[in-house]
Amino acid sequence: MKRFVGFIKKEFYHIFRDRRSLFILFGMPIAQIMLFGFAITNEINNVDIAILDHSKDVTTQEIINKIASSKYFSIKQLIQNEAEIEAVFKKGKVKAVLIFEKDFSKNLTKENNATIQIITDATDPNTANTISNYTNSILQKYQQEINKNIKIPYQIIPKTRMVYNPELKSVFMFVPGVMTIILMLVSAMMTSISITREKELGTMEILLVSPLKPFQVIVGKVVPYIFLSVINAIVIVLLSIFIFKMPVQGSLFLLGIESILFIITSLSLGILISTVSATQQTAMMISLMGLMLPTILLSGFIFPISSMPLPLQVISNIIPAKWFIIILKGIMLKGVGLTFIWKETLILAGMTLFFIVLSIKKYKIRLE
Amino acid sequence: MNNKNVIKVENLTKKFGDFTAVNSISFEVKKGEIFGFLGANGAGKTTAMKMLIGISTPTSGSAQVADFDVFTNPEDIKKNIGYMSQKFALYDDLTVKENITFFGGIYGLSRKQIEEKRCLLVEELGLQDIVNELVGSLPLGWKQKISFSVALLHNPKIIFLDEPTGGVDPITRRQFWEMIYKTANNGTTVFVTTHYMDEAEYCDRVSIMVDGKIEALDTPTKLKEQFKADTMNDVFLKLARG
Numbered sequence: 001m002k003r004f005v006g007f008i009k010k011e012f013y014h015i016f017r018d019r020r021s022l023f024i025l026f027g028m029p030i031a032q033i034m035l036f037g038f039a040i041t042n043e044i045n046n047v048d049i050a051i052l053d054h055s056k057d058v059t060t061q062e063i064i065n066k067i068a069s070s071k072y073f074s075i076k077q078l079i080q081n082e083a084e085i086e087a088v089f090k091k092g093k094v095k096a097v098l099i100f101e102k103d104f105s106k107n108l109t110k111e112n113n114a115t116i117q118i119i120t121d122a123t124d125p126n127t128a129n130t131i132s133n134y135t136n137s138i139l140q141k142y143q144q145e146i147n148k149n150i151k152i153p154y155q156i157i158p159k160t161r162m163v164y165n166p167e168l169k170s171v172f173m174f175v176p177g178v179m180t181i182i183l184m185l186v187s188a189m190m191t192s193i194s195i196t197r198e199k200e201l202g203t204m205e206i207l208l209v210s211p212l213k214p215f216q217v218i219v220g221k222v223v224p225y226i227f228l229s230v231i232n233a234i235v236i237v238l239l240s241i242f243i244f245k246m247p248v249q250g251s252l253f254l255l256g257i258e259s260i261l262f263i264i265t266s267l268s269l270g271i272l273i274s275t276v277s278a279t280q281q282t283a284m285m286i287s288l289m290g291l292m293l294p295t296i297l298l299s300g301f302i303f304p305i306s307s308m309p310l311p312l313q314v315i316s317n318i319i320p321a322k323w324f325i326i327i328l329k330g331i332m333l334k335g336v337g338l339t340f341i342w343k344e345t346l347i348l349a350g351m352t353l354f355f356i357v358l359s360i361k362k363y364k365i366r367l368e
Numbered sequence: 369m370n371n372k373n374v375i376k377v378e379n380l381t382k383k384f385g386d387f388t389a390v391n392s393i394s395f396e397v398k399k400g401e402i403f404g405f406l407g408a409n410g411a412g413k414t415t416a417m418k419m420l421i422g423i424s425t426p427t428s429g430s431a432q433v434a435d436f437d438v439f440t441n442p443e444d445i446k447k448n449i450g451y452m453s454q455k456f457a458l459y460d461d462l463t464v465k466e467n468i469t470f471f472g473g474i475y476g477l478s479r480k481q482i483e484e485k486r487c488l489l490v491e492e493l494g495l496q497d498i499v500n501e502l503v504g505s506l507p508l509g510w511k512q513k514i515s516f517s518v519a520l521l522h523n524p525k526i527i528f529l530d531e532p533t534g535g536v537d538p539i540t541r542r543q544f545w546e547m548i549y550k551t552a553n554n555g556t557t558v559f560v561t562t563h564y565m566d567e568a569e570y571c572d573r574v575s576i577m578v579d580g581k582i583e584a585l586d587t588p589t590k591l592k593e594q595f596k597a598d599t600m601n602d603v604f605l606k607l608a609r610g
Contacts, residue, residue, distance in 0.1 A: 002473065002476075003473055003474050003476060006469070006470055006473030006474065007470075007473075007474065009470075010459070010462065010466070010470045013459075013461065013462055013466065014459070014461055014462075017461045018461065201455065201457055201459075201460075202453050202454075202455030202456075202457035203457040203458075203459060205423075205451075205453055205457065206451065206453065206457045206471075207474070208423050209421050209422070209423060209446060209449070209451040210446060210471075210474045210475060211443065211446045211447045211474070211475060211476065212474050213443075
């Protein structure tokens with residue numbers, strides 16, 4: 001046991017004396033969460049739009065004021081006729097054009113419905129989609145206001161309904177994904193690199209010739225990373241709660257347990273990678289290409305699994321991150337307990353067991 | 369010199385598939401002896417050595433190292449031997465002191481024992497100025513000496529040296545051999561592989577491996593007589609070229 005403590009102490013020296021790994025360990029989580037939280041979001045802010053108002057009456061003016069006062073849009077231009085629409089789009093000045101039909105106010109009061117046409121620049125489909133959603137919700141709000149005192153309601157647009165994230169705060173959707181990626185990165189990549197480093201330096205040979213058992217060497221190498229990954233998970237959750245005001249609906253205890261399970265899954269993957277790679281570079285390439293890429297693309301983090309082609313949907317099932325993201329979203333956003341996520345938990349545990357058994361089989365004591 | 373054999377090897381063989389890396393080698397090494405284990409690259413030296421230090425299981429034959437069998441008690445062998453590789457593997461990002469503490473620790477030495485050993489080493493090697501320096505900043509010669517001393521921390525019965533003088537200058541090599549002599553005089557058996565034939569002359573006995581077999585084994589003087597050569601270098605060339 002004392003040997004073991006010495007070993008772990010040594011491992012921490014390695015980590016704390018290497019600026020690069022320190023940066024990956026603690027800089028990355030913060031940088032990533034900030035990046036995803038603030039920059040790469042589906043939220044829109046101050047999107048330039050143009051308005052073509054054919055009726056120029058009280059109602060349209062009110063709606064225009066509503067739109068102008070929201071922080072999502074800024075009205076760049078008021079145009080006079082249809083011909084100008086293409087011109088403003090081509091110049092790239094605006095992302096969307098709102099067109100009020102003729103006699104808007106009259107139609108609304110007489111026929112109880114009026115049309116607004118929203119034309120969006122769909123070269124960026126995500127933004128286009130978001131713009132139309134945002135516009136719709138502004139219109140809907142306005143509609144509710146004017147309908148307060150009227151018996152037969154006026155109708156401007158069809159309704160859309162959103163649950164769990166009514167404000168469309170995309171950061172809430174990203175937090176589980178970012179957390180998954182970071183735990184994967186730290187646990188799998190860092191361990192595989194640190195084990196192969198010992199191989200490269202020749203110290204692994206010395207360790208294997210010593211009375212330490214190979215099993216002890218490996219456990220000694222991963223324990224510090226379990227510890228650091230747990231700290232990372234805590235940092236991410238705290239950042240989400242205090243900076244992005246994300247409510248964690250479910251039990252923090254369950255969240256902790258599930259995170260530790262996923263950390264162990266990633267570590268066992270890291271060990272597996274280190275058994276097949278001889279150099280740190282190989283380990284890094286395998287981790288990035290073989291783990292990070294599929295994790296980012298196929299886990300449902302960025303692209304919804306339901307909209308993937310069938311073969312990819314099938315493949316996504318073998319990505320551990322997919323199950324962990326489901327678990328995290330369940331606990332963080334929906335506040336569910338173990339009864340709803342036991343299946344995913346079991347799958348993750350099964351995968352972990354599989355990777356551990358495979359690494360033990362693959363682990364070569366002979367170094368050449 | 370005590371005549372007790374600390375390494376006994378009989379018909380030791382290692383096969384990788386169809387390839388026989390080590391082909392039925394037999395030899396004995398006495399306590400306190402400096403035994404040179406020579407051979408060209410790929411002759412099977414490293415494979416043979418790995419079987420003796422307990423990290424590779426032989427295909428057939430028998431071998432006892434420090435009175436333990438390589439098949440049944442590799443773990444006991446590990447406790448009783450020291451090993452230093454050609455990479456002088458120490459941790460570059462740890463200080464000399466931390467390296468000593470770590471390696472002493474994995475061999476199960478108590479804190480007090482490590483402390484004593486360290487003081488002794490600092491004095492013997494004159495490490496006073498560098499004991500708190502990172503190993504990575506030290507010249508190769510220092511690393512080699514420290515690596516050797518670290519391999520001896522737990523007072524092993526036998527020390528295995530795998531090309532211990534690769535890449536260091538002749539003066540440092542000379543100093544290093546003085547350390548080897550001192551160690552052997554204290555009763556520790558030294559099992560050393562090398563590419564430098566002048567170093568072979570320093571050994572008590574030398575074995576030369578060619579294609580997995582031991583082709584010659586005797587004292588350097590007798591080997592030179594046997595092959596009618598002036599230096600060990602000539603002996604080696606005659607054997608290796610067939």
